[in-house]
Amino acid sequence: MAKQSFTLNVNGKDHRVRVEPDEPLLWVLRDNLRLTGSKFGCGVGICGACSVLIDGVARRSCCIQVANVSQGQKIITIEGLGTLENLLPLQKAFVDYTAFCCGFCTPGMIITATALLARNPSPSREEIIQAMDHNLCRCGSYINIIEAIESFVKDQRGEKSE
Amino acid sequence: MSVSRRQFLKAMGGAGLLYAVRFAPGSEPQDKTYDVFPMDIDDDECVAAILDIDYSEWIVLGPDGKVSIFTGRTELGQGLKTVLAAVVTQGLEIPQGKLTIVQGDTELCPDDGPTTGSSATKYVGWGYWIACEKIRADLISRASRSLGIPVSELHYRNGGVGRKGTRNVLKGAFELGSGQVVKLSVDPRASSSNDKTYVDLGIPNVNAKKIVTGKLKYVGDLYIPGVLYAGWLSQPYHPKQTVLKSTDLSAARAIPGVKMVEVIGGRVAVVAERYNDVLKSLDAVNAEWSVPQRSEILQLEEESRSRAELFEVKEQEGNVDAGLAVSDLVVSETYTTQYTTQAPMETDTAIARMEDGGKRATVWASSQHPHRAREIVSKFLGIPESSIQVIGMPLGGGFGGKTSNPVTMEAAGLARFVEAPVKLIYSRKDQFQLRGRFKAACVIDLTTGVSANGKMMARKIDIIHDMGFGTTNTYTIPHTLTNVYHADWPFKRAVSRGTSFVQTCFAVESHVDMVAAALGIDPLEFRRNNVRFQAFVSLLDVCAEMIGYYNSQQGPNSGVGMAIVNHGGSQLGAVAAEVKVNPSTGKVTVKKICGAFDIGTVINRNTATVGIRGAITWGIGYALYEEIILNGHRTETEDLMAYHIPRFSDIPPVEIAFLDNYQPGSPRGCGEMPVIPTIGAIANAVYRAIGVRFYSTPITPEKVKKALQGA
Ligand code: FES
Numbered sequence A: 001m002a003k004q005s006f007t008l009n010v011n012g013k014d015h016r017v018r019v020e021p022d023e024p025l026l027w028v029l030r031d032n033l034r035l036t037g038s039k040f041g042c043g044v045g046i047c048g049a050c051s052v053l054i055d056g057v058a059r060r061s062c063c064i065q066v067a068n069v070s071q072g073q074k075i076i077t078i079e080g081l082g083t084l085e086n087l088l089p090l091q092k093a094f095v096d097y098t099a100f101c102c103g104f105c106t107p108g109m110i111i112t113a114t115a116l117l118a119r120n121p122s123p124s125r126e127e128i129i130q131a132m133d134h135n136l137c138r139c140g141s142y143i144n145i146i147e148a149i150e151s152f153v154k155d156q157r158g159e160k161s162e
Numbered sequence B: 001m002s003v004s005r006r007q008f009l010k011a012m013g014g015a016g017l018l019y020a021v022r023f024a025p026g027s028e029p030q031d032k033t034y035d036v037f038p039m040d041i042d043d044d045e046c047v048a049a050i051l052d053i054d055y056s057e058w059i060v061l062g063p064d065g066k067v068s069i070f071t072g073r074t075e076l077g078q079g080l081k082t083v084l085a086a087v088v089t090q091g092l093e094i095p096q097g098k099l100t101i102v103q104g105d106t107e108l109c110p111d112d113g114p115t116t117g118s119s120a121t122k123y124v125g126w127g128y129w130i131a132c133e134k135i136r137a138d139l140i141s142r143a144s145r146s147l148g149i150p151v152s153e154l155h156y157r158n159g160g161v162g163r164k165g166t167r168n169v170l171k172g173a174f175e176l177g178s179g180q181v182v183k184l185s186v187d188p189r190a191s192s193s194n195d196k197t198y199v200d201l202g203i204p205n206v207n208a209k210k211i212v213t214g215k216l217k218y219v220g221d222l223y224i225p226g227v228l229y230a231g232w233l234s235q236p237y238h239p240k241q242t243v244l245k246s247t248d249l250s251a252a253r254a255i256p257g258v259k260m261v262e263v264i265g266g267r268v269a270v271v272a273e274r275y276n277d278v279l280k281s282l283d284a285v286n287a288e289w290s291v292p293q294r295s296e297i298l299q300l301e302e303e304s305r306s307r308a309e310l311f312e313v314k315e316q317e318g319n320v321d322a323g324l325a326v327s328d329l330v331v332s333e334t335y336t337t338q339y340t341t342q343a344p345m346e347t348d349t350a351i352a353r354m355e356d357g358g359k360r361a362t363v364w365a366s367s368q369h370p371h372r373a374r375e376i377v378s379k380f381l382g383i384p385e386s387s388i389q390v391i392g393m394p395l396g397g398g399f400g401g402k403t404s405n406p407v408t409m410e411a412a413g414l415a416r417f418v419e420a421p422v423k424l425i426y427s428r429k430d431q432f433q434l435r436g437r438f439k440a441a442c443v444i445d446l447t448t449g450v451s452a453n454g455k456m457m458a459r460k461i462d463i464i465h466d467m468g469f470g471t472t473n474t475y476t477i478p479h480t481l482t483n484v485y486h487a488d489w490p491f492k493r494a495v496s497r498g499t500s501f502v503q504t505c506f507a508v509e510s511h512v513d514m515v516a517a518a519l520g521i522d523p524l525e526f527r528r529n530n531v532r533f534q535a536f537v538s539l540l541d542v543c544a545e546m547i548g549y550y551n552s553q554q555g556p557n558s559g560v561g562m563a564i565v566n567h568g569g570s571q572l573g574a575v576a577a578e579v580k581v582n583p584s585t586g587k588v589t590v591k592k593i594c595g596a597f598d599i600g601t602v603i604n605r606n607t608a609t610v611g612i613r614g615a616i617t618w619g620i621g622y623a624l625y626e627e628i629i630l631n632g633h634r635t636e637t638e639d640l641m642a643y644h645i646p647r648f649s650d651i652p653p654v655e656i657a658f659l660d661n662y663q664p665g666s667p668r669g670c671g672e673m674p675v676i677p678t679i680g681a682i683a684n685a686v687y688r689a690i691g692v693r694f695y696s697t698p699i700t701p702e703k704v705k706k707a708l709q710g711a
C-alpha cells in the first residue's frame, strides 16, 4: 500500500504525516508524533491502553486506521491534558489516590474517565464501573482508580472529599 | 554505550564518598528462590546464579549534599523508587531534590539480584534504612577523628556532622571522605536502633506525575535513531512441541517497508520499518508446522500421576501413619489447579543496538533483572559481558515473567542480523503462545486426621507439581509429612505473583473447611483451635469482625469463607470473602473481601494498600476466571478476551487491616501474599453458599451449573 499524506488535529495542533492509509492511529501518534503516552497493550481493542479522545469520545487508537480519521476530527491524547507542572484536577486525583502501580494502563484510564465525566459529570459508582469496565489493569489498581474518580467528582461538586 | 559509571560520577561532581552496601548472605527467605526461578534458559544454572548473588548497592555522598544511589533492581510498579526515596531522604536527612536514584543500568549499577515485588521492599528498602544508620555512625566517627571532638559530643544532622546541642553542621559528609570507598555489611533482617519512627509517610509515588501525564518512558517509548521493528511468527502449537517443516516467504518479503524475513532458530522473524509492516508481513508468511504426537495435556491429573517422580520430602514431623491411625476421623481429598500466566499489560519488549562493528551492544529492556539479561545477551552474541550495557527501564508489569528476558537476546540477535537497531515487541498472542510460560498446574492429595474434640493430629500431603513449590506452615499438627513430586510437562514454566504457595494454600484451606464440616465444627472455630501462631487468632477475629461473620444474615446462595496463609514465615495473613452464586447462570459474584495482615513495618501505606488490593484482585482472578485452556497442543486462550483477567466489575469492596500490635522491625512487603488466601476464602465461601465443594480452580460458571444440576 502506498504512503499518503494525512492531516491530523492532535492536542489542538494540525500535524501532517505521510503513512500508509491502513496504519493504526496508535502507531502514527507514537512513531510519527512521538506521543508515546498512548500504549500498546493488545493491538486488538480489548485492553484500552491505547485510548484517545476523538471529538470527546474515548476510542481505541489501535483499531482505527488513520484513513478513517476524518478531516477536522479533534484528537486528544494523554499529553493533551495537563502537564507535569500543571496537572488537571483528574490527574491530580489519580496522583493523590495512588491510582496505579506500574502506570502502564493509566493514560488509557484517564482518557476513558475524561470522556465519561464529560458526558456525565456526576457518575455513580456503578456508572463509573460500567464506563471503565473495558479498560484493563493487570496490577489491579481498580479500587484506587474508582476512588480517584469519585474524589474528583466530589471536588467538582464543591463538596469536601473525605 | 551511552554513559559510563565514571562519566556519571564525574557529572555528579566528583567521586564522592562511596558506600558499597552488601546485604548479609542468607538474609533472603526460603521462598525467594521460587519467586525468581527463571525458567527459560537453564534452571540449574539460574538457581546457582541466584545463590551467589552479591547483594551490593551503592550510596554515593557527593559534593553540595548530593546523594546518589545505585541499584540494579528495576521499577515494576511496586514503588521501589518511592520507597528508596523515602528511606534515604529520611535516613540521611536530605531534601528530595538532592537525591538521585539510578536503577537497572548494568553499566552504572551493581548486580543486586532479580527484582521481585515483595523482596524489593522487604530487603532493599529496609536494608537502606539500616545502611543509612551505619553511614551516620561512620560519618560521626570520621568527623570525630578529623575535628578532634569525641564521638559522644557529635551528632549527625542534615547531611553532615555537628556538635550536639547546636544546629550547625561542622563537616559535610562529602568532605569527610571524598574519593574513598567504604564497605558496609547490612543485615536487612536486623531491627533498627533509630528512635525515629520508621517511614510511613504515605508519600506519593515519585513517578506519579510522569505516569498521569503519559511522560514515564517504558522501553517501547524510546526511539533510537534508525531503529526498525521486529516480530516473530506465532506458532499453532506450543513451541516445545512443534517444528517448522516448510515455509514460503516470498509474499511476506514483498510487503513494502519489510527489511528482512528469515527463518532463525526454527522460527520466522520479520524486521521492517513500521510495526504495521511487521504484522502485514507475518500475515503473508506461508508456513507448515509439524503436528505434535500425543494429546497428553487433556488429562492433566492422570498424566501428572503417571509422570510423577518424588523430588523432595518436606514438613516431616512425628510419624504420620501412626498419627492417622490414632485419629478419630480421617478425611482424604484431592484438589487440582489450572495453568495461569502473568499477562502484564506491557508485553515483553526490548530494543537492541550493535556498536563498534558488532563488538559491543546496548540493550534497553523491560526486565526484572537487567544483569541477568546482560548475561544471556552475552552468551547469545558471544561477546563479553563487559561489552554489553543493559538499561532496565520501568516495567509495565512483570509479576515474575520478566526475570530471564529472552526478548533481549532475540532483539540483539536480530539487530546483529540486519545491522540496525531493532525494537522487538511481542504481540499479545506471542505473550500467550510464543512465550508460553505458565504458572504450574498442580495435583494435590491431602489426608488429615483429627481427634473428636477438633484437634488436628496428622496430615499427609502429596503435591504433584512441575516446579518448585511452597507449603504454608499454618497449623499445629504433631504428625506431618509432605511429599513433593515433579511431573515434567512440555511447557516452559514460570512463577507469577503469589508464587507456588497459591496452589498449596487453595488446597489446604479448602480441605480444612471440609474437615471442619466432617466434624460438624464451624470452620472459623476449627481454625482458631489449631493455628500455629497466636497472631492468626487475632487476624481471623479481625477478619470475622470486618466481614460480619457471626451476625451476617446472608440470603440464599450467599456465604462467607475464610482462609489463612503463612508466607515464608514472615508474612501472615487472613482473608474473608463473601460471595453470592447465581444458580441459573452459575456465576459467582464476590460481594466483599476483608483482609487482615501482619506484614511488619509498613514503609508506605499508599503503595502498600494499592499493592494489597492488587494482590486480592489476582486472587479473585485465579479463583474464578483465569485459566490457560489447552486443546490438544494448542493454547486456546491467546488474547485478553479468552483469558479473563479481573476487570472493574469483578472487584468488590475490599477492607484491609494491618495487625496493629506488630513489633517494630523490618518491613516485609505485601504485593504478593494476599493473592494466596483470597483463593481459598472464595472457594470456602462458595461452599457455604451452595453446599458444593469445588476441587479445582477456577470455579467457572460452567462448573457451578454442572454441579448444581447434578445435585
Ligand atoms: S492496545 Fe488498543 S485496546 Fe489494547
Ligand code: FES
Residues within 6 Å of the ligand: A099, A100, A101, A102, A103, A104, A105, A106, A136, A137, A138, A139, A140, A141, B077, B345, B396, B397
Ligand atoms: S497500573 Fe499496572 S496495569 Fe494498571
